[in-house]
Amino acid sequence: MMPLKSLKHLNTFSITAHAVDVISVDSVNILIEAFRNTKNLKLPFIFLGSGSNVLFLEDFLGVVLLNQIKGLSYTESETDWHLHVGAGENWHELVCYTLQHNILGLENLALIPGSVGAAPIQNIGAYGVEFDQICEYVDLLDPCTADCQRLSRKDCRFGYRDSIFKHYYKTCFVIAVGIKLKKCWVPKLDYGDLKKLDPFKVTAKEIFDFVCAIRRNKLxxxxxxxxxxxxxxxxxxxxxxxxxxxxxxxxxxxxxxxxxxxxxxxxxxxxxxxxxxxxxxxxxxxxxxxxxxxxxxxxxxxxxxxxxxxxxxxxxxxxxxxxxxxxxxxxxxxxxxxxxxxx
CATH class of the missing domain: 3.90.78.10 (UDP-N-acetylenolpyruvoylglucosamine reductase, C-terminal domain)
Known part of the structure; x- marks a missing residue:
């Protein structure tokens, strides 16, 4: 079976490549059905978010399952904000959303490309903050068994640009993440040019704008x-x-x-x-x-x-x-x- 679907718009390198099929999945049920159909056809598969961290070396002779599972909600305790975010949400849009709702702590991670579902897999980080520090849990789906499970931050075994998901859960699908942010906000200014900011006067929005300006200038x-x-x-x-x-x-x-x-x-x-x-x-x-x-x-x-x-x-x-x-x-x-x- 020859590859038919273009992947050029699905990878930020904009590399010309193709796949046998590309299926957008916006719910657990659709994901399970798409996965089972792919297995029945005996085709390889990969999970893909926004394609911001991949290099297709050649045409992919299988099915690409696009993570489009959305949703964003939050609750609060006396000391913390607790966010539950669908894996198909855009990471930078999440950062913007939290600032708009005066939920602080993600501003150092502004303008990181990609989807929320990629954040725990890669343990994304920038300007002195890593996902590891704000993760509360990760929800996983095993499409082979249709079982869902929740991994705690400790269970994720985060390392530098590393996590358990790169080693043991390669056939599982991140469907949501939980993020915990302290209400008692303390700015993180100990990395690079952020040291120039005044820790006693700076606001989260100013850090956000500063990080965005740096990234837009350099990247x-x-x-x-x-x-x-x-x-x-x-x-x-x-x-x-x-x-x-x-x-x-x-x-x-x-x-x-x-x-x-x-x-x-x-x-x-x-x-x-x-x-x-x-x-x-x-x-x-x-x-x-x-x-x-x-x-x-x-x-x-x-x-x-x-x-x-x-x-x-x-x-x-x-x-x-x-x-x-x-x-x-x-x-x-x-x-x-x-x-x-x-x-």
Whole structure:
């Protein structure tokens, strides 16, 4: 069976690719039915939200199930706000909604592209805040059994751009998330340019506007230039390795972690390899933010892959640090380990 449905509008890289079918699912019942039909046809399947964190390496010889499960409600206790959000909601629109209702705490996570359902899987984060810190629970559907279960924050086993969902629940569908935000709001200003703001006067709306301005200045709009945001994770190294690198590179951008490791700024490493603006085919390293690979001129998936491999190899050769993609790689049969094709 030849692929029929275009995926170009379903991935923010705007890569030309196709699938056998694309099915929008806006309820649990429709999801279960679509999943069972796909299994009966013996076709592979993938779950997709807004396509803001995927690279289709080729045509996908299966069915794409689009998460369109919506809904947003909240309750409050004496000390906290409790939000219940459908996985198909847009993340940035959620952030805007909370501010409009004077529910504070998500402002650092403004303008992160993607759906709410992707937030726990990826443990999204920006400007000193990660989803891990505000997650109360994640609701999952196992389409094989039609069973739903609720995982607590602890059960999710969050790590840096990691969670249990990447390892044990790959065939389960995130249908909703619970978010807990404290009413006693304290601004998070200990990351990057946010340190310039006055912690005693700043408002959540001012943080939101500041973050949006930074992101719009540094990051290309995927509606105008195809990209998937940060292509690589910030690598973490042990303390001794970091100490040696700091000695050799006094300007190294790094962030000590609570577990004793040190997180390095992948964008800085790439920039030091003089790769900003570097092109392969139609793909390029963004000229303002080296961590972002862009579809500059009708790039193919192979162009993006070749560029990513070149960046990986240059950083490895220069610093003996091995970058790991944050972006999901999708082959003809489904998601694959990106390191298998980069290293």
């Amino acid at each position: 290309p709009n995927p509606l105008l230039i195809g990209n998937a945001g940060s292509f690589f994770k910030n690598p973490q190294v042990d303390r001794d390795t970091a100490a040696l690198m700091i000695k050799n590179y006094p300007d190294l951008v790094y962030y000590p972690q609570a577990d004793g490791t040190v997180k390095l700024a992948a964008g800085w490493l790439i920039d030091q390899c003089h790769l900003k603006g570097y092109t392969i085919g139609g793909a390029a390293v963004h000229d303002r933010q080296a961590l972002v690979l862009i579809n500059k001129n009708h790039a193919s998936s192979q162009d993006i892959l070749d560029l990513a491999r070149h960046v990986y190899q240059k950083v490895a050769f220069t610093f003996s640090v091995y970058l790991e993609p944050e972006v999901r790689f999708i082959s003809a049969e489904g998601e694959i380990n990106p390191m298998a094709v980069l290293s």
